[in-house]
Amino acid sequence: MGITARGIGLLVAAVVLLGVGFRFAYPELTLLGAAAGAAVCYAALTAAWRPRLTVSRRADPDRVARGEAASMTLTVRNTGRLRSANLLAEDRCGDRAVPVPLLRLRPGRDTELRYDVPTYRRGVVPVGPLRVTRRDPLGLVALARPYGDTVPVWVHPRIHPMSAVPTGAGRSLDGRVDGVPHGSITFDSLREYVVGDELRRVHWRTSARVGELMVRENVDTSLPRIVVLLDNRSAAHPGRVAGTAESFESGCEAAASIVTAAHRDDLPVLLLLVAPEPVDTAASSDVPGRGSRAGGAATSLGGGDPVGGSGGGPLDRLAAAELSADDEALRAATTRLRQERLGDTLIFLTGPGGRAELGHVGALRGAYQSVVVGVFGAPEPTPAGAAGLVVIDATDGAQFAAEWDGVRRW
Known part of the structure; x- marks a missing residue:
């Protein structure tokens, strides 16, 4: 009070x-x-005296890309028997307050308010709780109470279309990836016999039916797996405007685009952060998933999870990703990647401050068939063939997607 x-x-x-x-x-x-x-x-x-109010919220939608429209519908109902007069209310939406008219709300009646949720920045926008202030007629005492729960609105990074997805040394199980090598594991198709084919590969039943020798074509199959390593160290993204590192935002957009393209082609993708993010227990209690990422430099953000949805998919976790002050975490992350060999294609996304440590990533070429590096916001191009890697320089996520589709050899 x-x-x-x-x-x-x-x-x-x-x-x-x-x-x-x-x-x-x-x-x-x-x-x-x-x-x-x-x-x-x-x-x-x-x-x-505490007014009896019930508060419900509905986000439309609750997951949007950065810059897209999102709104919140707030419904406040008076479940008491007396008129709730002289009430002042405001709803918290991120870092701003939205006034809610509640003067003389009759018993059994409700009022509805719809307002826009700011989506100009990637992140998780907590909406609520409703703060209702009760004043006396003379304005001598004021008492504020919270009503309702906090509802998060997930602002995902922008997704830029990509037509090509690297598959490394592995191939898809059903042969949908081009360039499947000949092998001896899984049946793929039948073809006509040519001189030099082994007779044990002749399919005699089909040969008898068509009147000429037909040979089984087999493929060596393994499941390709893409590993996306997002550099979230503060040292890798030194340039900040109004507290936002645009190079890190571009890296998040590139990671989201790669994950979406891989999901479109039904390829497993693993999304990792270089450094663990600090967990604020006071803030994480209101945002699902915020308290589950501590404990290691290579904490997984997604392993074949759906791209969207309410189960904490990669896009949700990219929305919640933040910069970390652990500037020495890249060595530990690359050590784990080398030891566990989590996939066959590694994609490392960093800012201008991470170019000096590309040698750690280049040392992974023995463990990964393809290693691709995306550098965002660098003032000058990265030297060609740095550490023997495929390097893509870009100013933002859109340029990265365009350059990505121009790569001819992974």
């Missing part, structure tokens, strides 16, 4: 009037002091 400046002044006046009235035997001053004290007590009792 908070007493206003007017209430403090009246309370001080009540004490002074009562003291002077009793000290010098002035009944008029005593009566005025008692009236002032009674007014403050009445104001406290009035403000302490």
Whole structure:
């Protein structure tokens, strides 16, 4: 409960009037002091009465790409028997307050408010709770209470279309990836016999039916797996404008685009962060998934998870990704990647500050068939063939997608 400046002044006046009235035997001053004290007590009792309100929210939609429109519909219903007069309410939407009209809301009635959710920045926008302030008619005491839960709106990175997805040394199980090598594991098709083919590969039943020798064509199959390593170290993204590192935002857009392209082609993809993010227990309690990423430099953000959805998919986790002050985490991350060999294609996305440490990533070429590096926001191009890697320089996610589709050999 908070007493206003007017209430403090009246309370001080009540004490002074009562003291002077009793000290010098002035009944008029005593009566005025008692009236002032009674007014403050009445104001406290009035403000302490808790209105019975139910609050519901509906985000439309609750997951959007950066810059897309999103709105929140707030419904407040008076479930009490008395009229909830003189109420001031405001809803928290990110870092701003949205006023909600609740004056003289009748019992059994509700009021609805719809407002836009800011999506100009990638992240998780917490909406709520509704803060209702109860005041007395004289404005002496004000008491604020929260109503309703906090609902997150996930602002995903922008996704840029990509037509090509590297597959490394592995091939798809059903042969959908071009360039499948001949082998001896899984049947793929039948073809006519040519000189040099082994007779044990002749399919005699089909040969008898068509009247010429037909040979089984087999393929060596394994499941390709793409590993996307996003550099979230502060040292890798030194340039910041209004607290936002655009090179990191571009890296998030590139990671989201790669994950979406791989999901479109039914290829497994694993999304990793270089550095663990600090967990704020006070803030993470209101945002699903925020408290589950501590514990290692190569914490997984997605392993074949759906691209979207409410199960904490890669795009949700990219929306919640933040820069970390652990600037020495790249060595530990590359060590784990070398030891565990999590895939056959590695894609490393970093900023201008990460170019000096590309040697750590280049050392993984023995463990991964293809290693691709995306550098964002560098003032000059990365030297060609740096550490023997395929390097793509880009200013933003859109340029990275265009350059990506121009790569002819992974």
